[in-house]
């Protein structure tokens with residue numbers, strides 16, 4: 001079978017798995033007891049969609065795409081950012097893990113764009129296949145390229161502290177990048193590289209079906225939202241990506257260089273925590289201001 005046909009077949013299988021997951025969730029919602037869900041066990045996952053149930057580029061980076069209607073910010077009358085999240089189906093644990101593995105299989109030893117030439121390894125993603133919250137950055141850096149895991153350098157350590165400050169563990173969320181291979185000298189990815197790689201991010205999101213996404217940094221936010229606006233204009237309000245509420249915030253690498261931006265970044269994460277609480281999504285403890 002030719003590469004293109006193999007890719008199409010694997011993509012079809014991923015879609016079929018996700019469809020199966022949605023059917024399973026709908027079946028589960030028929031017996032789920034509203035208001036009874038407080039934990040994260042697989043049996044609770046089936047009906048946890050309703051509120052009762054359940055780099056870095058800094059502001060100077062660029063990723064020009066036409067604006068999209070899917071990128072409209074939402075704020076409540078009091079000015080507080082609101083995700084206004086519509087309930088969506090969620091895969092069962094085994095199904096989402098299998099779907100995620102199928103996406104990785106489809107990616108294979110990818111050579112779909114020129115970034116494959118200088119990479120040490122593909123940096124696919126890390127974390128829970130059942131994550132409610134997903135962090136999406138730009139592309140791997142040197143440390144990530146060497147270790148094969150996203151956000152493992154100093155910026156990654158800061159991201160881990162940010163996640164823990166939210167009352168979560170790193171292994172409870174899912175972390176990945178738009179681009180899976182390191183651009184030479186950490187330059188911004190080119191449009192053709194984004195076009196080649198973003199379909200796999202979309203499939204990852206479809207497999208995991210997170211309730212909320214945080215876009216880390218200018219490039220990630222502008223690319224995902226198809227926006228010409230910079231991160232300083234986009235952050236602070238929920239937008240949508242594939243129908244999922246998305247909060248843009250500063251990239252941890254930018255925060256390392258600009259500590260004064262930690263306060264607004266923490267404000268963004270507080271809005272995400274508030275939305276998680278509103279949706280009934282579990283966190284281990286209250287957020288602790290790390291700034």
Ligand code: SF4
Nearest residue numbers: 110113116181196197
């Ligand atoms: S960046 Fe993405 S599309 Fe390009 S070679 Fe790597 S995995 Fe393939």
